[in-house]
Amino acid sequence: MPKLSRRSFMKFTAASVAASALAQKRAYAKTDDNNKAFPLMTAGAATSYGICHFCSVGCGIEVKVKGNELISTEGFIDHPINQGALCPKGRSLKEMHNSELRLTHPLVRKPGGNKWEPISWDEAIDKIAKKVKDVRDKSFTKTVDVNGNTVTVNRTEGIFSLGSAEIDNEEVYLYTKFNRALGVHHYTHQAEV
């Protein structure tokens, strides 16, 4: 091992301290550059609040919109149910909303067809209403009354109705009334996904 004289040792130490100071200065400069106060992504965005629609837990969401663009969905920290937390489904709300794959209009596959084609909401609602009526007419339950006559009653076994995790108590009440008026007895108000 080469011998280090006292003078060389002092020079070496001074050079090391200088190099170390320079490196530290560079590090601070780098840190300063990295810490530049960039504006927040959400600066200037309008805030509104909603409920995650994926399940009946009903977590609160803080929604940020800039222009016409949804830029952020986060758990609403003051919401009594989730207190800012979201599960992976709720966490993906923004991505789902902004996805190019998101379906935003009804599609129909015509009889004999092999592809889905877009139709208007009015057409879709008419088709569904006609289908509900057809199935209902064909699947009404028959029974025998006290006089021995066969009668058709307002009960269909041909339809199952699935509600939504987004509807509230009053809407569930109306949904139940609507189903019973149709004769649909197989239904659940909650989309159990």
Ligand code: SF4
């Ligand atoms: S899907 Fe997740 S985030 Fe959405 S309401 Fe249910 S628990 Fe909450």
